[in-house]
Structure formats: C-alpha cells, structure tokens
Amino acid sequence: MAEFTPITTQEQFDAAIGDRIKREHETIAKKYADYDDIKTKNAAYETQVGELSQSMKDTAAKYAGYDKTLADLQGKVAGYEKGSLKLRIANESGIPYELAQRLTGETEDDMRKDAQTLSQFISKPTATPPPLKSTEPAGVDGKSAALRTLTAQLTNKGD
Template sequence: MKREFLEGLGLDKETIDRIMAEHGKTIQNIKQEQEAFEQLKNEKEQLEQQLQQLNDKITAQEKELSSVEELRSKLKAYELENLKIKIANQAGIPLDLASRLNGETEEEIKADAEKLASFVNQKPTLPLKPTEPQNVDPKEQAYSKLLENLV
C-alpha cells in the first residue's frame, strides 16, 4: 500500500501514518512467517535427504542380513552332513549311505544309524549242510567224508 493512494482518498496525515504503521507491522509479520516457512521448507528437504539415506542404509543392511542368513543355513547344513558322516563311520555304515540318515539332532541321527546299521551290517547266513546223499563214486565219497571230518 502506498501513501499516495491514501492521500488520494482524502485521508488526513495522522490517519495515513497510523494506517501505514499498521500495514508495516502486518508486512513485518508476513516477512517473519515467510522466513520461518523457508526455514521449515529447508529443514524438510534435509530431513527427506536423511530419510532417503537411512532407507538406502536399511536396504543395504537387509541384503547383508539375508546373505548372513544364507551362510548360516549353509553352515548348518554342512555341520549336519559332517555329523551324519561321523555317526555313519562310528556305526560302520558305508559313507555312501551316510546321506540317507535322517534326523536334526545327534540323538535322532544316531538312532537312525543304529537301525540302518542293523540291516547293512548283517552277516550273511551260511548255507546249511546238505543232508541228502549224493550219487558219488565210492572212492570220491571216502575223500569227501574225510574232508567233512576235517572241517
């Protein structure tokens, strides 16, 4: 607002001075509010940048965490396989069959190894001695009886 405009309206000098003083206060308040707004706007931009940086950091750490979890699961699998091989060796099971052992704990794997070992480590039964007489030459029969008595 300009002083000339108010003078053109026919207002006296004292009224114009009061109006201009009030208008000046209003302008000062608006300038202060505008400065505060600019500060808040700058602060908002900085906070958005920080938020983006933190989000990027979280994403990177999540990738690292997933790779750590993957390595842990691989380590657990290797340890379990090593345990199976160790138990199979102790139970006398061929190493080719060690991967067939089931269980998550050492006790479960040992119990399974004992079951498998009972099948794998069975001694073959020897054939029974024939009880029927064979048609053999009498000379050879004498030799075979001699051999039977030696055994």
C-alpha cells in the first residue's frame, strides 16, 4: 500500500485535484449541454404565452358584453312567452283582451287559477234583447201619431 504524503504546496494541490475538477467540468458540461437550446425555447414559449394572453384579453374584452346581452334577450323572450301564455289563457277563460295582462302567476297552472277567479268577477255581456214590437199601426206617419198622442192625453185629463 502506498503511503500517504501530505500536500504542502499549491502546485501539488492543483495537480492532485486538477483531474477531479476536469472530470467534474466535463460531467457538468454534458449535463447542461442543451442549456442554450432550453433557454431559447423558453424565450420562445414566453413570447408565445404573452401573445396568447393578449389574444385572450382581446377576445374577453370583445365578448364581455355578450353574457349581459344574452341574459337580456333571454329575459325578453321569457317575457314574450309569458305574455303570449297570458293572452291564450285569457282567451280560453273568456277574459277580455284588455284584462289579459292582469293575470298573475309564475306557472301556467297559477295563471289558469287566477284567470278562473277573474272570470267569475267579470260578467259576460248578455245578448241585447231584441227590440220590442212597435204598438203603432204600420201605416201611421209621424203627424198622425202626434195627433193621437195629444187626443189620448186630453181624454185622460177629463177623467
């Protein structure tokens, strides 16, 4: 076995560990050989992420009002459907068109119940009775009728 000799100068130390440092440099150089490629790819990815983020912000800003517009339009459609349903139920229940919007309720059944209640309070117009038959003879003109009325009144006064 070789006997250990202590290192006393810097040159001896550099010679002893020079090989070890050289091997370590080679190992690290192999390990990080593609570091420049990775750095370049990372820069390209960061650029791409920046572009896509900006594109996403632009698209989000463009379509930001669409959710509100969609909700407004869906509300309008629901209102129109509810109005149409009220008119149909009012027509089926015999309620006049002018009173159809007074029906309340969230569901069709609720509106039907309200329509039945309202229709009980609204009297349907009865058919106008036919005019009574004239009591005057057919051949009498206005002048003769006036004279008859006058004589009838005079004779009744004397009683």
